[in-house]
Amino acid sequence: MMLRFNSLEGRIVTLFLVLILAVQAIGLVVIEHGINVNARSSIATELLNGEKVLRKLMEQNAQKQRFSAQVLARDTAFVQAIGNGDEEDRATIASALANSGRRARADLTMLIDGERRVIVENGIVKNGSLEKLVLGLLDKAEHNDGASAVAIVDQRPVQVVIMPVKAPLTIAWVVMGFHLDRQLLLDMRELSQLEVAILTRDPDGTWTPRETTLPAGVMPGVARTLQTLPDNLARPFDLDAGGIHYSARRLPVGVDGARRADVLLARSIDDAKAEYTGLQRTLVILTVVATLVACAVAVLTAMRIAQPLRQLAGTARRMELGDYDGRIDLERKDEIGALAKAFAGMRDGIAKREQEIRRLAYWDSLTDLPNRAQFVLQLGEALAAARQREQVVFVLMMDLDRFKHVNDVMGHAFGDALLQKVAERLRALLGETEPQAQLARLGGDEFVVLLTASSTDHAHKVAACILRALEVPLSLEDQTVDIGAGLGMAAFPINGADPESLLSMAEVAMYAAKQRNDGAVAYDAAMDKSSAKSLSLLTELRNAIERDEFRLHVQPKIRLDTGEVVGVESLVRWAHPERGNVFPDEFIPFAEQTGFIRVLTGWVLDQSAALCSDLQRQGIHLKISVNLSTRDLLDQDLPAKFKEILTRHQLAAGSFCLEITESAIMDDPVRAQLTLERLHAMGVDLSIDDFGTGYSSLAYLKRLPVDELKIDKSFVLNMENDIGDTKIVRSTIDLGHNMGLRVVAEGIETEAVWRLLAALGCDQGQGYFMSRPIAADKLVGWIAAWTPPARSALPYSDTVGSA
Structure with missing residues (x-):
């Protein structure tokens, strides 16, 4: 029977195979990792033991060499010849030293007299570094009856032994030197099964192989590898020599200034892992067998599960077409049999409920x-x-x-x-x-x-x-x-x-x-257009804050008696990228309605504080007026937000005057008054804007902690032609002064209205006559250019008096 991959049987078989293969693969990986870890651990131990063996061999060689030197140093005739110190005895000394060196197979011999001078030397040319090393060991040799060390002579490592000549005091020292030769490496390899190499490093950092049990052709690559390693490396490192992977350890045996001699111990990683090869082969065979068995079991299991499910699927397809008749013949007592019975019950239930569902759906x-x-x-x-x-x-x-x-x-x-x-x-x-x-x-x-x-x-x-x-x-x-x-x-x-x-x-x-x-x-x-426009406007307002599309404008406030600029009122303009300049009347009411006005007020307060701080640094001290809306007054966090702005810009609260309308106060008088009292306690001035247009001005004015009344421009614009407006303005000014408040008139558009307000005793004013709202960055230039109207006799004194 052929299995299709996208069938249930195919998927069950695939699942079984994937699981068994995954488990076996993970097992092989884990075992391979364990073999590698164990092999490297074993190699590290072998290298560490190899180092001990090497040092023991070198020590044994040194003992053997010291014995040869000791025989000469205790020869009576040799000692007597040294003691006489005659020129005739010098030839005898040199001959005895040379003969003893040949018998001991020494590569160099040397005799140093009691004055620590080299008097006889054989086998090498005079070497200053060697003499320096030997002279440094004389005291040690005298006290320990001999000493040994490794020197680098003619770029080759030489094991040097020194024996004192005593009669009975030390009268000279016999020095013999033996190259670390291939025999040492062969002995080391026989004892430890490790590959051994002797290398020296020149002052320019180049490593040169001297003796090795490795193939000669791989040594240049080994030398290049050593050049990349730090001098103080004490742990094993990997080495690739002739395509064979080694784990190696470097042992310093002699140092001469910038020169040094090292012995390299190496163990083949592949050889160390070879003993596990049989185990790996067995595991692979077991994996193959287990996979074949799992495949057979998976096929049988899949067929047993899928066949009755195919019958149920056929019933389901008939149900899909609206056919709820027919029996389900599956006489089994396992879970699939229970599923068949449940499926039959579900079919009957669906048939009964379908009519009810259709009714409920509609x-x-x-x-x-x-x-x-x-x-x-x-x-x-x-x-x-x-x-x-x-x-x-x-x-x-x-x-x-x-x-x-x-x-x-x-x-x-x-x-x-x-x-x-x-x-x-x-x-x-x-x-x-x-x-x-x-x-x-x-x-x-x-x-x-x-x-x-x-x-x-x-x-x-x-x-x-x-x-x-x-x-x-x-x-x-x-x-x-x-x-x-x-x-x-x-x-x-x-x-x-x-x-x-x-x-x-x-x-x-x-x-x-x-x-x-x-x-x-x-x-x-x-x-619909109005609704869509409102939704679009709210989105654009939010984006305008993020995109810095709002601009701060100001309108100067002037003292009417002196013409001095004493403050400005902050206003906001919207520089829309597509609609151009959008005036406040087009978006402020909507912002108030949606609650976005709080965000906008925060922006105006922050920008106004920045402007005020900049003006003060230039020596210009003005009081900045900012309008608060109804929602602002109901925000109990407004005082804390305003204080944070003042602190950030290092401003005193007295630098600001916050303007509120009567209608804003009347929406929730209790909460509004609480907010105003907290603001006033900070030291900020408060102003009643558009005074005279509300319904309960006098009732609440005496209870509010305000410092200023602002006469609405509807009473100011036509004062010079309407005696009724003049009376209202005069009464408002008198009321404000009687309550100890500063009075400001807005909407001054002519010099005549300016002079009339000054005659009535109004403190400050603003309007198009002095300046339209201007961009905040142009304020300093405007102040420099501002010239108040010349003082003269007031032309409206009679009118004022009759009013």
Whole structure:
């Protein structure tokens, strides 16, 4: 039987094979890693023991060499010849030294007299570094009856032994030197099975092989490898010599300034791992056998599992086509048999519930009205018929008023019963007046009516009837509930051409009706544009802060008696990348409505603080006025935020004057006054903006911690022509001064109004006559160029007096 990879059998077999292969592969990797670790550990031990063996061999050689030197040093005739010190004896000494060196197979001999001078030497040319090494060991040789060391002579390592000549005091020293030759390496290899090499390093850092048991052709590569290693490396390192991998250890045996001699001990990693090869071969065979067995077991298991499942899959396909008949013949007592029985029960249950599901999918279980899905189907059919007959179709959508309040107060059970009553009333009303109308519940407290083959007037009449019916109180559980509804209408083909569009438009009109509260509202495209524009504006406002599109402008505030610039009012402008300059009237009310005004106020305060700090560094001290909105006053964190800004810019609170309107205070007088008191306690000035336009100015003015009144420009603009405005301004100035407040007039557009306000005693003013709002970075230049009007007799003294 052929197995398909994408079949259940193929996947089961594949899973078994992947698992067994993965387990075996992991096992092989782990074992290979263990073999490698054990081999390297064993090699490291061998290298460490090899170092001990090498040093022991060198020590034995040194002992043998010291014995040869000792025989000569104790020869009576030789000692007597040295003691005489005659020239005739010098030849005897040299001959005895040479003969003894030949017998000992020494590569160099030397005699040093009691004055520590070299008097006889054989075998090498005079070597200063060798003499220096030997002279440094004389004392040690005298005290220890001999000494040995490794010197580098003619770039070759030489083992030097020194024996004192005593008669009975030390009268000379016999020195013999023996090259570290290949015999040492062969002895070492025989004892330790390690490869051995002797190398010397020149002052320029070049390593030169001297003797080695490794093939001669690989030694240049070994020397290059040693050049890359640090001098003090004490641990084993890897070495590639002639394609064979070694683990090696370097042992220093002699140092002569920049020259040094090292012995290299190396052990083949491949040879160390060779003893594990049989184990690896056995593991591979076991892996292959286990894989074949697992494959056979997997095939049998897969066939046993998949065959009954194929039968169940065939039954499921028939169920998919709506065929719920037929038996499932699987007489098994295992889990698959239980699955077959459960599958049969599920099939019967699905058959019974499908009808119920279809009903629930398209009908509202609470009111037994069509739900949104069913209404969309009905509306689609009505639109198709209307297209053929060129008729008008109306969708009337309504949303109950105060239903959320009913739910919150009376509970959801009461709310559900109320919705049922509303559905009964609407069904009865339409049954009497519009039998062809189709009523549905969209969800929550939203109902919708479909009018086919209707007209605009008729639709409005039906809507009015529905609204009147819903205004009649409902009695439920000894409770009388007053309800109403907002009703919106959309028409095909006037407003939309598909069900979803008509429902969306009717919903927009419905919310407009709830806002206007003046009956049914027909859909108008302007409603959607306004909504989309508002959403777009909020997004753009948020982006404007991030993209630094807002600009700070200021309007100077002038003392009217002297013409001195004493402050500025901070204003915000929006440099939109596509719309150009956007004025505050276009976005401030929306920002206030959405709550974005708090972010904007924070930006203005921070920018104003930066401007104030910059002006003070230039010696210009002005009081900065910033407007606060209703939402700002209700923000209990505003004082802390403002303090943080002042601290960051190193400013005193007295550098600012915060302006608030009367209407902003009246929205929540208690919270507003609490915020104002905390701000005033910090030392910041507070100003009542647009004074005189509110309704409770005098009632709250005496309780507010304010320092300034700002007369609204509506009273100032026409003062010179309207005696009534002049009286109001005069009264306001007197009121402010009597309460100890500073009075500021805004909207000064002519010199005549300036002089009239000065005559009335107004303290400060601002307006187009002095300056329109200017960019903050141009303020310093404007102040330098500012020239107040010349003082002269006030032309309005009579008018003022009569007022």
